[in-house]
Structures are given as C-alpha cells and as structure tokens.
Amino acid sequence: MSWLDLVYKALDEASKAGAAYADARYQEYVYEYIVVENGSLKEYSKTFRRGVGLRVLLGGSIGFASTNDLSPQSIEEMVRYAISAARSIKGSVELSLKNPTRVRVRSSFYENPLDPTPEDKVGIVLSANRESMMEGVKSTSTRLGIQYDRRVILSTDGCEVESECFLVGLGHMSVAYEAGKLERVYDSRSRVSGWEFISSTDWGEYTRGISKLAVDAVKAPTPKAGVYRAVVDPELIGLVIHEAFGHAVEGDLVASGSSILADRLGEAIASSCVSIMDDGLVEGGYYVPYDDEGVEKKPVTVVDNGVLKGFLTHLTSASKLKLDPTGNGRAQDFHSQPIVRQTNLYMKPGDYSFEELIEDIGEGIYLKGMGAGGGQVDPGTGSFTFSVGPSYMIRRGGLAELVRGTVVSGLILETLKGVEAVGCDLAVETSVFGGCGKEGQMVRVGDGGPHVRIKQISVGGG
C-alpha cells in the first residue's frame, strides 16, 4: 500500500471513530549542510526525513499524533493516539473551515540544487572561505545550506494541496582581533531558488566584505548608551517589525489575550506613514503559497497608514476571532500542529530617499542589520530587544564614524508611533539557516522593508 493510500485510510478510520473533521500532512524533507572553518572542511552532513501527522477534531477537541514509520501498523497506532488525545480533553474548539482546495504548486528553479556533485558544493564553500582571510581576521566560518521540502495536506472535507520548495543559501562569519578585543560579524544570503543562485553569485566578494567589516568594527568604539534618533536599514526594520510587531498580530496570541493588540482593530497604533503586509509570495521572501492547513496564503494588510487592519489567523483562531482564515497556519514539520505564524512580514515603502532621511538629524545613529544576531519580544508587556550589527553615527545630517554592534530595545507601540519617515526602497530576505521560533517550532520566514527614520530608540551601549 502506498503512503497516499495509507493516509487516506487513516482519514477514513478517524471519521469512523467519530471525528467531525481530520487532516493529515505528509512530508518529505532533505537538508544538505556544508561547513568550512579556517580553510578546512569541518562538516558535510545530510538529513532525510519523511513522515505523517494526523489532526482530528472530535467532540470539540483537537487530538494530534505523528509518526515517521509509514508501516500500516504504525499508521493505525497514530490514528488511535490522535483519537484518544482528542477524547482526553473536553473542548469547544471550532475550525473555520474553508472551501477545500485541490492544487499542486512548486517554487521555480532551473537547476535542482541537490544534483551538483559533493565535490562542486565543497569547492564553492572552500573558495568563499579562503577569500575571506585577510590581516586582522582571526577565524572564519562559511556554510552552505540546501533545503528541499515537499508537503501534501489531505483532509476529510476534500482538501488536497501539494507544495514543493527549494531554498538555498550561503552564510559566513569572520572574527577579527585587535588589541585584546574580538569582533564577530555574521551574515547570510538565501533565496527560494535552484542551484543557479549559488553558482551565479560572487561569494568571494561577499565574504571579503564581511571580513572587512569585522576588521573595521573591532577598531571602532561602542556607541554611548542612550536614546537616539535613528535611521534603520531594511534588514533591521524587517527584524524589528517581525519581532516587535508581527508576533503581536498572530491570531492565537490575540485570541488568548496575550497580545497587547487584542481588541484594537481599527485603532491608530502606529505613525500614519507605517503600512505593514504579510505576503507568502513576495520577492526575496520564503515560499508559502498555501499554509499547512491547505488554505491559500493571500497578502494580508496588517497595518494601513498607521491603522491596525488585520490579524494573521489559522482555522482555530479565525473561528475564535470571527475572522477569515488568512493562510497563516504553519507547522515546523509533520510532527507539529499548525499554529499561527508570519510568512513574510514587511513594511511597505514610502517616498523618502536615504539622504532625505538623514539630512535633518543633528546627532543620531544609522542602525544596520548585517551582523545582527536576532531579537526577542515579550508580547504581553510590549518590550522588545534585538541586536544590531556594526553601525554608523549620524552627525549634522551626514554619516559619521563606524560603531560596534550592540543591542537596541524599546516598547512596541512607542517605537511604531515614533516612525517619522519611510524610505522609497524595499528589500525582503529569508534564510536557509534559521527562522522564527515559537512554542518549540521553527519555521522559515522572511522579513524586510525600506529604510525608516525613528524618533527615538534605546541603544544599549557597552
């Protein structure tokens, strides 16, 4: 019996056991990972993963079980576990069920990135790593990641959605040393693409740029701690709105009351020049044409000219909030239940040039994302914090000296209300090496925006 027959049989058995609704997610996943450190190959590893997860709605409760053993016995056991899990709680869960979709989609590529020989792949990483060595650089690490993800979502109401996606990228870290101080700069570039993104990029130029930044930054001063007027680059504004704002519009957090934005639809919650979108197919972002509940991911306007317009939802939270599902029910893998996740959240561009953004600033800071290490938010209190890479001071309307990477922080709504002007550029990025974590699940996301000027932001200093 094929896996497809087994999964359909599992859905049938779930229905016979009393489930009002059931869906199953089958997944095949391959991840290839190469690391070169200081000129030597450190790791070449490959992951193969295959399995299925089953979600049932029974008596108002959700039960979920999964297995990576696709034998008939194991699939039967999975059905029993899911049914008994649902029966163990007395719930009143409703799913905002949609019209079932039958579709097959695949991200575009020219050359399958799993096809080139191991020698070719190692050669590219070795070469990129060697190019990064220069005076003042103490240690370097370069990595290549290739991901293939195939998901098939089937449900008792007739949904059959199959999606395939390739994601490739290269990341590099240089550690510079100067007079007892070390500075680490890491960056990566990824694309939903075939091997052509890797083979057509000048990675030597890229890694040399990172080394040069590390060498310059280690000699630079740390910015004086304090509150600054700031211009934030697209990479960093993406991180800010993802962490500081995006999580607060996730419908499950809104429905449970643990977001500071609950009950605020229609309110002005940001400066009028701020508009924010969540889009599963934006250029540069991750590929999410359908979510893991088989719902088409349509672009969602979350903030329009400062006014909160929408939340991101999956079937359960849409029902609770009495909103439409937005296609944001995403799961890390077949072992995980879909929860509300962002896809590619970005700020829409305005009409300021970079020069116009900085020309009115007497003393401020130009905060850069390259070398930043991520961020975190507490959606209940509105506090956020994130790291920034080596950045520049702004003095008398122009860029001044380089300063070392640090941490900035603030309160979500104060920061969004403090956006003074929005640039006319736009860049959205994703990563094959990381993603967003929530409830123990990591999913690929994208984020970005234009350059943005913010009235005040706290810089941690050192």
Next chain:
Amino acid sequence: MLDLEGMIARAEALGASEAEVYVRRLKTITVRFTDRLESVTVNSTSGYGIRVAVGRRIAVVGVEDVARESLEDAIRSAIAIAKATPEDEKWVSLPRSISASSVEGCFCSKTANISSDEAAEIALEAMHGVSESSNISRPVRGGFEVAVSEAAIANSYSQPISRMETVTDLYVTAKAEDLSGSVTFTRFKICRSIDELNARSLGMEAGVEAPRFLGAKRMEEGAARIILHPEVVCSMMEVMLSQPLSAEAVQKGRSPLAGKIGQVILSEEVTIVDEGAVGRWVRARSFDDEGVATRNNVLIDRGILKSFVYDTYTASVEGRESTGNAWRGLSSIPRPSPNMLVLKPGGSTLDEMICEVRDGYYIVSTIGEWLSNPISGLMQATVTHAYRIRGGELAEPVKGSVITADFYEAFSRNLLMIGRDLTALRSSVAPAVAIENVKVSG
C-alpha cells in the same frame, strides 16, 4: 530498531574504514492550553545518525525515515560524501571503546507511561492554580510535555550500549488585568518526573506574581546594584560560558578563556561544575552522544579556570581523553558542549540579599540575554519584570530597560552575594546572584 552492528558492517563493506551509528527513539505527549485545554499531541519518531570515515575523510548523514531502503540509501550517501571531501588532518579515530557511567534518576517509569488523559489533567491543575491564586489573574497560555527517549550507539570498535530517559516540563503564563492595564507573567519548570512538577503550585506562583507587575514603570538610568533571579543567572551563564568553555571554541580562537587554565578568572566565591552524571538534571546522561561515559567535571574552582569540555575529536587534537561532553543532532557531527553547568550556591537567602543591596533592583525576568556577546564578555538583557529595591525592601515594579555589564567583572570584583537556593533550567542550575555597577539604560 534495526540492528546497529549490521548497519556498521554494511558501511564497512561499502568502503568505510570506521563507522558509527547513533539511534534515537522519542515519544512525546504535549498538551497546549490557553484559558482552556486546546490540544493534545502524541509524537513518535525514530532517527539514525550515521558517521563514517573513509581514511581521514568524514561525513555524517541523518535519517528520520525508518524504511530499510532509506537506511541503505543513507549509508551509501554518507560513503559517497566522505569520498568526495578533503582529508581532515586532525582526525584520529572514533572512540576506541564506548561505555556508560552509573547515573541514577534519569528515568521515571510512571512518567514514561503517562496517558493522554493524565497529561491533560496535569495541564488543568496548572490552569486551576492560576485561577485560584488571585481574582484578577487568569491563565492565557501554557504547555505541558512529557518526553521519553531511548538512545543507543555502536561503532566499529564497540558493541552497542543504550540508555533511557524521561524529561517533563511545564510552563504557564498568567495574565493580570485591572483598570491600570494588563501584564503577563510566566513560570516554568523542567524535571525528570511528573511527581516533582507540582503543576497547581506552579500555576499559583504565576497567578500571584502577575498582578504585582501591573503599572510597572521604566527603570532609572545609571549604574545600579541588582539581584538576578536564579533563572536569569542560568540564562546568562549558558550564554556567557557554554561556548567559551567548549574546547572547540578554544581551539578555533573564539574563546576569551583560551590560554587561561590555572588563572583566576572569577571571584573565589564562584565554583562551576559540569554535572553530566547527576541524574536529576535533565541533560545528565550515562554516556554522551558518541558513547563516552559522562562524569562531573569541575570547570571553575573558587574562581580558577580548571578545565574545558571535550569530545573525542577536540580531545585528540590535544592528546587527551574526552570529558564525555559530545552533543549531536542526528545529521550533525558531535561537538563538545557543557552537559549541565551548575553554579554552586552561597549562603544567602533572597531576603538577606535584598536587605544587603538596600537600593537597587531585583530582576525577575528578562528577554534577549542570548544576544549577549560571549566572545567580548559583554552581558546584556532587556528587563521585562523587575522590582525596585528601596531601603532594603522590595518596592514598586519596573520594566523595559536594558541592563549591561562585563560578565567577568560582574562575577569577580562587582559580585556582592550568591544565594543559597538553586533553580534548574534545561542546561544549567544556579542560585540568585547580587552584583553592583550594572549599567541600566533606555
């Protein structure tokens, strides 16, 4: 589980000079809740990590697909990759013998055999705890999980050995609301057995604490004396020391502790032991992820750096023995990392510490401490929940500022007191710590 020795023989027949198979079977039951039970999940998974050497050419393949043909493909793929990679001149061999130490308390059969119904009941207890604690607190988010794992390993030189473990964790977030606004507060516990959890009392703690932070104001900027809650100390210690104490970071020039063995690096009040063989800690185990018996290693003894942590590879580079600290994912090479960092307690109660600090802050929880820089030693975190300390007593709640300090100064000349009551997180154990000259900004 398939025959490990058979898989090793197959790899050798296909051209491996050495082969190792690490297998992990995991079953988890997870309950998610908000103000009601949301879902129960039962996951079962088995996976294989296959490491092969063809001479000094190494490759690792992980496979979470138990079909026999998939394992055959994985072995073939590992050999093909190894043959295509450059030689690693530092490679010596896989562990020449594998063995387990005697570690008690890693497995609780009652916890391993919990049903979905019992798991849901524990989550309900936590929710009831919040509701009973205060008339303005309610549960808004939480999760309870039981994980039962079995790991086995064998290589070209040794017969298979195996171990079984249970880990259970619970977190509960309470929200308190009044006319001044709202605030959430989370409590977390991780341990080996459901009998140690006490879900109701954890829920009550979250529910009692949350209202205390209503109306929190910004902290005052400047240098301050602070007390860090044990959970904040644990997080800081993991971020600031886990990587620098790893022999891998030392050998690659990425540790500020390189070359400092035998030197005083922290206050003589500070002793840190890697307790990999104390079964009640959830990262303790009888053997590490390449089959080396674990033990308890004193890493910092009364302020003096005594040792780093090693796996077989990094130990070979220095011509010494592994310390039993190899950690791996199924498809990644093992790397050395502390098993369970334990900051040994001092003698002070929290009340004594608050009294001694007199004027400052008690930092209860933070976010973003992982953004600190373990290479430069710059420790920083954003405060989400804290109290002002005035006249030796807890006063009003505060939040929202960034605290910054040099870790090595904070735990040497700026160290005031170390508390006596330990709290365990996933990979570290610590008491509260009082330090001075911490920069508060923002």
